Amino acid sequence: MKNLSGSQSIERVAPLSARSLQALIRTMRPRQWIKNIFVFAAIAFSEGRLWYTEPVQLLRVIGAFIAFCMAASAIYLINDLVDIEKDRAHPKKRHRPLAAGILSPTLAMVTAAILIIAVFPFAFWLDGDLDFMLVLAIYIAVQGFLYSYWLKNVVIFDILIIAAGFILRAVAGAVVIDIVITPWLIVCMGLLALFLGIGKRRHELKLLEDGAGNHRRILDEYSIPLLDQMQAIVTASIVMAYSMTAFSAPVAPQKPFPMLMITIPFVVYAIFRYLYLIHQRDGGGAPEDLVLQDRPLALSIVLWGVTVLGVLVLFPS
Numbered sequence: 001m002k003n004l005s006g007s008q009s010i011e012r013v014a015p016l017s018a019r020s021l022q023a024l025i026r027t028m029r030p031r032q033w034i035k036n037i038f039v040f041a042a043i044a045f046s047e048g049r050l051w052y053t054e055p056v057q058l059l060r061v062i063g064a065f066i067a068f069c070m071a072a073s074a075i076y077l078i079n080d081l082v083d084i085e086k087d088r089a090h091p092k093k094r095h096r097p098l099a100a101g102i103l104s105p106t107l108a109m110v111t112a113a114i115l116i117i118a119v120f121p122f123a124f125w126l127d128g129d130l131d132f133m134l135v136l137a138i139y140i141a142v143q144g145f146l147y148s149y150w151l152k153n154v155v156i157f158d159i160l161i162i163a164a165g166f167i168l169r170a171v172a173g174a175v176v177i178d179i180v181i182t183p184w185l186i187v188c189m190g191l192l193a194l195f196l197g198i199g200k201r202r203h204e205l206k207l208l209e210d211g212a213g214n215h216r217r218i219l220d221e222y223s224i225p226l227l228d229q230m231q232a233i234v235t236a237s238i239v240m241a242y243s244m245t246a247f248s249a250p251v252a253p254q255k256p257f258p259m260l261m262i263t264i265p266f267v268v269y270a271i272f273r274y275l276y277l278i279h280q281r282d283g284g285g286a287p288e289d290l291v292l293q294d295r296p297l298a299l300s301i302v303l304w305g306v307t308v309l310g311v312l313v314l315f316p317s
Helices: 018-028 030-044 055-082 105-127 131-149 157-175 183-215 217-221 224-248 259-280 287-293 295-314
Strands: none
Touching (some): 018 055, 030 055, 030 157, 030 183, 030 287, 055 131, 131 157, 183 217, 183 224, 183 259, 183 287, 259 287, 259 295, 287 295
8 A cells, every 4th residue: 555655554454663762853853852952041040049049940931841842842742633634745755654654644643632631640749739831721722622633734833833932932941930021031032933934935946936835835835935025034133132131131130231132142143143054054944953964053052052151050140
């Protein structure tokens, strides 16, 4: 039995074979779990420096990271199940296990259900009340169902919902340890997610060209000049929002000047480097791959992290 891509159907292979397990793990996209580091934003920039004065709180945020990895993997499985036929029209996504016919849709569906069912008791165990569970439920409902089945086909909203997912990650990191996250940090992370989402749409348009609408109908609503203009606005906004975050962060010393402002050049360079990779190297389809594969971009992020850590550890607020 052959599927549309000519590959042997996985339905004749034992569902728990090594091949099925490998395909399932690929579809759960562990490489993209890097996006869930946004849950650490609140504790890293929290007043009182809970990340080293209260190790138990840090462990709870690590647990929140794990919970979001479980939820995100379930969402990736759902999304690929919904987009099987569309992915077969994409030059790269057609090699995804579900689109290529090397992963059983039944196995993917069951795994997604198990992950969603299992993550809520784990979330309640972490938090002890319903707040973290509620944020997680909203994330799964919006990203896994509203986005996958509807909002991904609504112009502008398809990008805004991606940004909302990153904001929910940051809020969850604050909720699980019962602290308040600064508004500027929320704005900054939302804008960063918009920046990445716009870059991804641009990459898809350029890669697919006239066939973009066959893969995803919403791509017919965009053009590269429109996305470039949107990205220019968001880029300037990110620099301003991060600058305000650095200037006003309560965790950082403010004398003789706001010490976190010395991290702004790393952020500006990383943004410009990412734009260079999008416009000159046709990147942006998978932001996590650019971070992992481009050394200058990765180095700028590492140096930013080291500088932030150095300021918080070496200088009392």
